[in-house]
Amino acid sequence: MKHVAFAAAGVATLLSAAHATNIxxxxxxxxxxxxxxxxxxxxxxTASEVVSKLFDGIGTSKYLNTGGTGTGFIATPTSPFALQSFTMTTGGDAPDRDPTRYEIYGTNSAISSANQSAGTGEAWTLISSGPISLPATRGAVSSVVPVANATSYSSYKVVFPTNAGSNLVQVxxxxxxxxxxxxxxxxxxxATALAIDAPVSASRHPVAENPAAAINGIISTSDKYLNFGKDNSGLIVTPSSxxxxxxxxTIWTGGDNLSFPGRSPTSYILFGTNDAISSYDNSTxxxxxxxxxxGGNLAAPSGNLAxxxxxFPNSTAYTSYKVLFPTIVGGSDSLAIAEFTLDTVPEPAAATLAGLLGLGMILRRRK
Ligand SMILES: [Ca+2]
Ligand SMILES: [Ca+2]
Known part of the structure; x- marks a missing residue:
């Protein structure tokens, strides 16, 4: 697959292909x-699927929020209590609307946040957060999620930072x-409840067009990583090597770049870390x-799969890398790339071409 890509990239890249090692x-x-x-x-x-449907004890009535990921609720139960576990019941349709992560906060302040606000009008303490896998069955109660908490709170805030791919969230x-x-x-x-939409990462990708598609070695019109977060979207990768x-x-443009030219990155910032990665998919x-x-500007080619x-100079080894693309060509709905590699050897423009020129001079001298 790499041969196809490097052929499309032209002579300069082809020269370096033999020396480059993708990590x-x-x-x-x-x-x-x-x-x-x-x-x-x-x-x-939605008009009938309001937040109170979460707390009516009826598994067939749901809360559906068109704000998508980042939405949630503030609930003030009839009596304060120390939350030590929870369950969620899935909606009656559309499994891609199910939350896939949760954050739970508590407060003993009076609630001043408005309905359908960001829910930040009070001082909140994060109690628990993590991934959650809801049943595929519709209208089903999840397994019990324990929460390590001994503090009684008068109100709780729950945010769903990610879901299973839809632009809606329902429970x-x-x-x-x-x-x-x-x-x-x-x-x-x-419980008395407010619908909220808390600030979460703008990152959001279709289920199939996930960052794994950017590092799978496949450069094809039917395989890309796409992020609706547009500018500043990127990825974190931990090489198994x-x-x-x-x-x-090296970046390859998406396979429909001629149809959506605005999706290609026009600048990058690369970071490294030797920390374990605790960030999650579609987080900041x-x-x-x-x-x-x-970091710097990139001259994005206009073709498909180009x-x-x-x-760049770098002499430090890292176990994980993060690349962000601060700008894209513009005018499109998303950032998209077909493939992304990081190589261990400086590429060719400077090193290899200079080497060839030097070789040419030596040969001329010998004549
Ligand atoms: Ca209900
Ligand atoms: Ca790919």
């Missing part, structure tokens, strides 16, 4: 990131319990300590 392997850990926060933060429940019932086993009646039954010194980055990618390696490179 990334297909299937390596890769997540989509964007440090930008979602711009609108406007929670919009039929959210039940909270003052015991870790999820037994008894939900303490949230008939271990710590490595990246000195060249800021949970680790990152060292700046290189490659372009950045060569």
């Amino acid at each position: 990334i392997s297909p299937g390596d850990f890769a997540i989509a990131v964007n440090p930008n926060l979602n711009a609108s933060a406007s929670a919009t429940p 039929a019932e959210f039940s909270g319990f003052a015991n870790p086993a999820g037994t008894g009646a939900s303490a949230f039954l008939n 271990g710590a490595s010194i990246a000195q060249t980055m 990618g800021t949970a680790e300590n990152w060292s700046f390696i290189a 490659s372009y490179q950045a060569v």
Whole structure:
């Protein structure tokens, strides 16, 4: 597959192909990131699928929010309690609207946030967060999620930072319990509730067009990584080959770049870290300590599956890399690339071509 790509890239790249070593392997850990926060933060429940449907005790009535990821709720139960576990009941359709992560906060302040606001009118304490895998079955109650918490709060805020791919988020019932086993009646039954849309990362990608597609070695019109977060979208990759010194980055434009030319990156910033990665897919990618390696403008080619490179000095080995693309060509709905590699050897423009010129001079001298 690389041969196809390098042929499209022209002579300069072809010269270097034999020397370059991609430190990334297909299937390596890769997540989509964007440090930008979602711009609108406007929670919009549908007219009948309002937030109170989460707490009516009816598994067939749901809360549906067209604000998508980042939406959630603030619930004030009839009595304060120490939340120690929760369950969620899936909506009656559309599994791609199911949350795939949660954040739970508590407060004992009076609630001053407005309905459908960002829910930041109070001082909140993060109690628990993490991934959640809801049942594929519709209208089904999830397994009990324990929460390590001994503090009683008068209100709770729950945010769903990611979902299964839809631009909508829905949950039929959210039940909270003052015991870790999820037994008894939900303490949230008939809670007073507000719909909210908290600021979360702008990163969002179609299920199939995920960052794994950018490092799978496949350069084809039917395979790309696309991020609706547009500018500043990028990815974090942890090469399974271990710590490595990246000195060249190569990008291939998407297979429909001629139809969507605005999707190609026109600048980059590359960071490295030796921290374990705790950022998650479609997050801000800021949970680790990152060292700046290189950055600059990129001349994006206009064709489909066309490659372009950045060569930069770097002598430090890192176990993970983060690349952000601060700008894209513009005018499109998303950032898209077909493939992305990081190579260990400086590329060719400087090193190889200078070497060839030097060789030419030596040959001339010998004549
Ligand atoms: Ca309900
Ligand atoms: Ca690919």
